[in-house]
Amino acid sequence: MKLVELMIPLNAHGAKPMYEQIYQYIKGEIRQGSLREGVRLPSTRTLAENLKVSRSTTQMAYDQLMAEGYIEALPNRGYFVLRMEELLEAETELQGAFIQESEKSEGGAEIDFSPRGIDLTHFPYNTWRKVTRNTLVEDNKEMFLTGSPQGEPALREAIRGYLHSARGVSCQAEQIIVGAGNEYLLMLLSQILGHGRAIAMENPTYKQAYRVLESLGCRMAPVKMDSFGMEVQALEATGADVAYVMPSHQYPTGIVMPVTRRQELLQWAGRKKNRYLIEDDYDSEFRYRGRPIPALQGLDKTGKVIYMGTFSKSIAPAIRMGYLVLPNPLLSVYQKKLGFYACTVSRIDQNILYQFLTEGYYERHLNRMRAIYKGKHDCLLGQLRGLEEDFEIRGEYAGLHILLTSKKGRSEEWLIQEAEKRGVKVYGLSSHCIHGLRDSGPSTVMLGYAKLSEEQIEEGVRRLCEAWIAKY
């Protein structure tokens, strides 16, 4: 039995948590063959002592290695490296199971303009910890029991207040349903709307929602957009009675839907009893120019808009909290058909969020993030001046990404590949098109800036200029 000593270079200030650095290192050693089958690893205790980390850190690294089939634990003997064939099997099984936002967006590129990233270096960890501490007190043991199916009444009231003042949404707290993320809320919604409904979506669109609705048995109808958003005539032609739109800041095009188009959509919805608009207001918190446009829901006087919001962008994706605001006719359907479903969000977490909202932390956090994102946004736009001759710059009013459309007839693939050669990742618009179809328009790439520092943005754009301009 061979016992190895592991010398793992750790970076305590790196972006990756320590356990992941240990896990990555050992995994690399096994895959390269430096650690062979049957080799015994040091115990979690010994390794923790050697690396000066806590034992739960080494335990977590080993657990992940076991979960992925790289090592096994033998009772009273220790941890051993597994055979390579077993590894290959394990990897096949794991296909699709480990899509992590963090991994996806890294992908080897040095500067990743991921349009789905958010800035977590400014997350108010101390405040969150404080609020959590205040919530987990013995007086609150009630909080560990099942709560209200729609979510805690006090939290819903706080959300209602926020939506009213910040987004012009007009509703009662009892119209709000709190749920564990977009997918779950869409699952609920598809049951409320009834199985097999036809749902129209802007094309290009937020593919995740498209795939979820499709997997739920909805008949999906992609609808063309003009510069104002979804075309109402094209929508009418699909025969769909439900349309999913993102009026505040369409993903991925960045189009902010003007009031005239909003009213046309509401009129379309008003023409039949069973018609509804789903308004996905996923990142309306971030807006840099002009007056904020209130939500479509606020314009609607006839109960035609289903409003969806989330705290994934404005707080953090990991907290898994979103909500639906249902118009009254659909609220009745929900209460009759699904009112007995328990809420999917931990009551403790709901109370943490409630404190975060009502004690002013959320507003402060949003103001701070708006300033930070505006700084990055302005930095990016400033840097992009060098590209203005070759590209049209769009979507710069809101959200966390902008779009560059080639004026010189470059293909999307070429733009992406040339950037990649210089260690920069940009994202093609066509991957957001339903059925991979792309309107005749010129090729466009997306640049998200939320996760990058201003230095990275500057360096990234410098390399893009090199990649795309010097070639002429």
Add this chain to the structure above:
Amino acid sequence: MKLVELMIPLNAHGAKPMYEQIYQYIKGEIRQGSLREGVRLPSTRTLAENLKVSRSTTQMAYDQLMAEGYIEALPNRGYFVLRMEELLEAETELQGAFIQESEKSEGGAEIDFSPRGIDLTHFPYNTWRKVTRNTLVEDNKEMFLTGSPQGEPALREAIRGYLHSARGVSCQAEQIIVGAGNEYLLMLLSQILGHGRAIAMENPTYKQAYRVLESLGCRMAPVKMDSFGMEVQALEATGADVAYVMPSHQYPTGIVMPVTRRQELLQWAGRKKNRYLIEDDYDSEFRYRGRPIPALQGLDKTGKVIYMGTFSKSIAPAIRMGYLVLPNPLLSVYQKKLGFYACTVSRIDQNILYQFLTEGYYERHLNRMRAIYKGKHDCLLGQLRGLEEDFEIRGEYAGLHILLTSKKGRSEEWLIQEAEKRGVKVYGLSSHCIHGLRDSGPSTVMLGYAKLSEEQIEEGVRRLCEAWIAKY
């Protein structure tokens, strides 16, 4: 404008949190008419100072009153009591929206033998707080990003280890899907199995699961039980290809399925390719006599069992964490069709649970709760000796409730009503029967003891004897 002073009697050591006591008091005053329309309530700050509670406590009480439409907030003016008509409207709207476990189980009875309760007075608040504090550290900022769709690999490995040693479940971590509660997992499962499948369930059964599956469009087939559990011939006759069973401790009958019947069910499943058994192992942690019987999943060598587990009973319902263990053929379906769904459980909470499991806290907590529940269980059985002549006592080997079946031909209604007259709530078995049908058997009531103290159990049974025996 009338401003009132509120003198609210608060009990800092009561079962209800302070905010709820304040909310209940003011609601009562409004409903009785002591606080009339237009009356201005003290500000949350003033009330907090007067009552010596934190401002977030009074804010929470007011928010709940607003959410339920008892009061309104006028900008820069304060909180005002609303009109009574508006109250009535609000109450109608709220129907069904505020079913809270806590409220349901109170229902006015002094001693409530709810079979769904759990003991939260012994919840390890300090440990949970400590683990939470350790999780919410800046090094872990990764944790605020989206995680793996099936749940954190390390947590799944910890669950696998627990299931293996405690329940004899044999699986890989990648077969486990962590999700936000039973309802969500059933939603996933119904998509994995395909829309409109026929699903057989024991009758009587856990009604919540029945209703969820029915609302998802499954065709439900109730199946008779004998003293061993679901009858296999009756199952065969339904034509259903999926059977939902609770072999460890059937809810509500308390039947522990013997190995012979388990094998018959596995044989039934083996006879067709598309047949599956759903094993709901909701409270197997608690067992008082005999050797623990391993899960049905552990007997299965052919990938026919879908295993469902939860931490609702063993930790707390509010944390909303459960999991599925999928056999490999269904895992492939899941990964192909639904592998892109984001996990519904907060990554932070998953990491808290991971620490709780791997640092030995869970085991310690379970051992403690087992001892506490066994104490209550033995106390109840001891007390019930006085009823032995009139009732058959069943389901006493496991779980958190027992059953009393009348030997003297008393009706269920009569038993419940006579108990109620003496402030004791017991639960009829017939409410768990599908279609309200009740097999010819004699009437049976359920007594849950998890939430009650031994004193309450003694007093409760004393009253039941008075109610049911003195009548002869």
